[in-house]
Amino acid sequence: MQVRWRFHSAILTVGTGPNGIVAHGKLNFVERFALCLKNLCAVFDSVEAGLTEEYGLARAMVEHLFFGSMLCRPINYMAGNKEGEIVRAIDIPLQFGFAEDVISQKxxxxxxxxxxxxxxxxxxxxxxxxxxxxxxxxxxxxxPLICVSSWNTIQIMFDVGFCLHATTGGREMNEDE
Structure with missing residues (x-):
């Protein structure tokens, strides 16, 4: 029996860039908090680049209302709250058996x-x-602001005549099936 592996593009994940919390588990609270602030400042600076100063009030509102809760996650994590545990979106496909897909130089x-x-x-x-x-x-x-990662599923093809015959209802199976 010969087994062939074929890769089929399946998932493209987009997540926020690594803020050092997962990658640098040995950092103390102040270092983790500083990395969070640096990442959030970069997000806001990139969004408002080229805008006039009148948008400063809108930025302050968004910082307080939306991103204040994001800063609570690393604080909860440091306090031992497992619900505050941070999972990077780009790593989730690994947990479900997906394989890395190479992003071409082009x-x-x-x-x-x-x-x-x-x-x-x-x-x-x-x-x-x-x-x-x-x-x-x-x-x-x-x-880093945004990370894009590409993932594939692995499809196994068995080259066994009677199995192919049984699963295809008696018809010949071509190479692409």
Whole structure:
């Protein structure tokens, strides 16, 4: 019996960039909190780049209402609250048996081209960087904002005549099935 593996693109995850909380488990509370603040500041700076100062009040409102609760998660985690445990969205497919899918160099170059075409005043702060085979980061002034990762499922094909005959209802199975 011969077994062949074929990869089929299945999932593309998009998550916030790593803020150091998961990767650097030995950091103390102040260091974790500082990394959270740095990441949030980069998010806001990238969103409001090129806007006038009149949007400062809107930024303050969003910071207090929406991102205040995000800062509570690392605090709860440090206090031993398991519900405050942080899981990166880009790692979830690994838990379900997906395999990494390589992001091609052509796609990386295309992403860099798109970012560089944002304009000189804003585009100079953005950067695209690949990490590993399947991750691509959008960075703002060296702080990762968004990570895109590509995943595949593994499909097993068995080359056993009677099994194929039984599962296809007696018809011949072509190579693509």
């Amino acid at each position: 796609n990386i170059m295309f992403a860099k081209h798109i970012v560089s075409s944002c304009g000189d005043d804003v585009g100079k702060y953005y950067d695209v960087e690949s990490s590993g085979n399947n991750q691509l980061f959008l960075k703002w002034d060296s702080t």
